[in-house]
Amino acid sequence: MTTATKTLPGMTAEQEHEHAALLGRIEEQREQVPCVDGPNAGDWVTDEKHTQATAARACRACPLLVPCRAYAIRHAETGGVWGGLLPTQITAQARHYRAALDEDRRP
Numbered sequence: 001m002t003t004a005t006k007t008l009p010g011m012t013a014e015q016e017h018e019h020a021a022l023l024g025r026i027e028e029q030r031e032q033v034p035c036v037d038g039p040n041a042g043d044w045v046t047d048e049k050h051t052q053a054t055a056a057r058a059c060r061a062c063p064l065l066v067p068c069r070a071y072a073i074r075h076a077e078t079g080g081v082w083g084g085l086l087p088t089q090i091t092a093q094a095r096h097y098r099a100a101l102d103e104d105r106r107p
């Protein structure tokens with residue numbers, strides 16, 4: 001996730017708030033966050049599958065892996081690699097998350 005390229009239009013207020021919080025944490029720890037700056041930052045937003053997989057593996061070293069992944073799943077992010085997950089994995093996990101929420105809301 002590069003901070004400059006993943007802010008999506010049409011965010012809900014809740015999403016905007018969570019996104020801002022995540023960006024704040026990234027800013028605080030940016031020296032340790034692989035997707036920020038550096039020559040490979042574009043790997044997180046490419047459509048090239050092999051490069052996406054490389055970026056997803058690099059996320060394992062990120063101190064924000066868990067909150068980044070949770071954010072991406074909760075909001076079904078589609079803009080690249082987040083939290084060590086490929087876009088297709090985020091979509092699949094977001095679908096499960098939504099289904100579980102719907103199940104919990106049933107009377």
Ligand code: SF4
Nearest residue numbers: 001035059062068083
């Ligand atoms: S987990 Fe990956 S996408 Fe998320 S902030 Fe860290 S390096 Fe970036």
